[in-house]
Amino acid sequence: MFETNITLQQFLDGIQDTLYMVGMSLLVGTIIGAILGIILVVTQRGGIIPVPILYAVLNPIINLIRSVPFIILIVAIMPFTRQLVGTAIGTTAAIVPLIIYITPFIARLVENSLLEVGSGIIEAAESMGATPLQIIRYFLLPEAFGSLILSLTTATISLIGATAMAGAVGGGGIGDIAIIYGYQRYDNFAMISTVIILVIFVQVIQSTGNKLARLIRRS
Amino acid sequence: MIELQDIHKVYEKKKSEVHALKGINLKIDKGDIFGVIGYSGAGKSTLVRLVNYLERPTKGDVIVDGKYLAKQSAKALRQIKKEIGMIFQHFNLLESKTIFQNVAMPLILSKRSKQEIKQRVTELLDFVGLKDKASHYPNELSGGQKQRVGIARALASNPKILLCDEATSALDPQTTQSILDLLKRVNEKYGITILLITHEMSVIQKICNKVAVMEQGEIIEQGSVLEVFGHPKHKTTKNFVQTVVKTELPEKIKQRLTDKGIDRLLKLEMVGTEAMPPILVQLIRDDQIQITIEFMDMTEIQDTNLAIWYLHFDGEESKREKVIANLEQHGVRIEEVSVGV
Structure with a gap:
């Protein structure tokens, strides 16, 4: 049962690839997603810089991208990926659809976190004569910080799931090992160990996120 | 401002x-x-x-x-x-x-x-x-x-x-x-x-x-x-x-007065620090007027008091007018009220 064709080095490479894909797409996705999320919150009707038209355009676009399943997204944007990074195959190429997948998701999560900040806080900020940018910086973001950390934890875990599918474009990573060796070559050891590694990943990320959020929220 | x-x-x-x-x-x-x-x-x-x-x-x-x-x-x-x-x-x-x-x-x-x-x-x-x-x-x-x-x-x-x-x-x-x-x-x-x-x-x-x-x-x-x-x-x-000042007569007192056959009362109101206007004390003492205090209330507002009395005047009518004029002169607001249950 524990006969396997897979080497330790392959595992380590897989872990490294997964971390690389998750890290890069999380970084870029968070930056763009957070900006989009903030725009969604402040531009909607009753927001601190209401631009209902911008909201009306941005909102359905985000919904549209989010409704495309990741595996289809990978294939659908291959020409765009090739243009951008020179190839549509490999770990770096997989980052492009990962970013496009995770950015609207993060935007939505950030929007929800920021909307949790009570209208009273915003009112207090406005009564102090804070500019819209000051409201975002000194009131919205700090008050939502704990919730934002939890949102990013959720996004990270989604990304780990998505990287497994990146195997479809030769993305590499832990998920790729599970599919190629575990599934296609009936290598049970590879299958079980990749699952264990993924479970550990998710557990560590979730509990770290929870701990951080609790620390920030001081409850 | x-x-x-x-x-x-x-x-x-x-x-x-x-x-x-x-x-x-x-x-x-x-x-x-x-x-x-x-x-x-x-x-x-x-x-x-x-x-x-x-x-x-x-x-x-x-x-x-x-x-x-x-x-x-x-x-x-x-x-x-x-x-x-x-x-x-x-x-x-x-x-x-x-x-x-x-x-x-x-x-x-x-x-x-x-x-x-x-x-x-x-x-x-x-x-x-x-x-x-x-x-x-x-x-x-x-x-x-x-x-x-x-x-x-x-x-x-x-x-x-x-x-x-x-x-x-x-x-x-x-x-x-x-x-x-x-x-x-x-x-x-x-x-x-x-x-x-x-x-x-x-x-x-x-x-x-x-x-x-x-x-x-x-x-x-x-x-x-x-x-x-x-x-x-x-x-x-x-x-x-x-909710804070009893400016009206409580129902129970109204009932008691009606039972006694009393309908007309004098409502006195004064702003000040004394519980009873000195002029009223003076009138009772010097002019021998007879009054019954049926109800009174005193509320602290800001640094002074708002005092309200409901009096029943027992004396002769001739004195009544003089008493009212005298009290009004001393800044007491007077109103004739009917108990009317």
Whole structure:
């Protein structure tokens, strides 16, 4: 049962690839997603810089991208990926659809976190004569910080799931090992160990996120 | 200091319009503690938010410290807002920041120096009695302490006006008293004009010098607190006044008087520090008038008392006129009332 064709080095490479894909797409996705999320919150009707038209355009676009399943997204944007990074195959190429997948998701999560900040806080900020940018910086973001950390934890875990599918474009990573060796070559050891590694990943990320959020929220 | 001129506010809902304020006229002088009282939905929250333009009027002018708010640029308006502090029913403190940081916020927004901020915040925390809580977080404080932080924060930028939006409504009576004392000190020490809204007449009684009563988007009565408490005209005002001052005869006494066949009473009212006007004592002693005090009530308002007596006059009619004239001359308000159960 524990006969396997897979080497330790392959595992380590897989872990490294997964971390690389998750890290890069999380970084870029968070930056763009957070900006989009903030725009969604402040531009909607009753927001601190209401631009209902911008909201009306941005909102359905985000919904549209989010409704495309990741595996289809990978294939659908291959020409765009090739243009951008020179190839549509490999770990770096997989980052492009990962970013496009995770950015609207993060935007939505950030929007929800920021909307949790009570209208009273915003009112207090406005009564102090804070500019819209000051409201975002000194009131919205700090008050939502704990919730934002939890949102990013959720996004990270989604990304780990998505990287497994990146195997479809030769993305590499832990998920790729599970599919190629575990599934296609009936290598049970590879299958079980990749699952264990993924479970550990998710557990560590979730509990770290929870701990951080609790620390920030001081409850 | 604050002037509202013929203010109308209409909220457009999907299919209906809500007329929240209907022609409000109000003038608040420098140094006033002006109270606006009304039941929920009367429009008082909207009214207080007009003063710092958190709400814009549909029609009418808001003039603060001589400036027409409608004519100000966004930037100028923010500057004006810095001269108007505001405290809230639910405090609206930043849960993620320490008490120090909360109080410092208006100064941070104005980009003051670290040293100046530290000095000012320490001074304010000392003033509100929370010097030892500087490094605590809001969720470690009681409601009353949170409101003290709110007050310190509102004072940070040296405002000329303080707006209080139901500032004591979430607090117990004892805490309410201590917050009201603090507001009074704010008014006296810094000369800050205070506009407060409340649904508790006792709040008005304890600290306000002027009051306006609101109902369904209109001011139905306004004047000095002594005037309004002594002579409420409108039914709603009477209801509010009744919650703290017994200006009307209690039902049981009315019943007893009717049983005795007494219908006509003299209602005396006087503002002062004595429980009984010296003139009345003198009349009883020198003119030998015979009276029965059927009911009396004395309420502390601001630094004086509002005393009300219901007397039954037992003497001859000839003396009656003289007594009334004499009392009126000495500043006692007299009214003939019928018990009429």
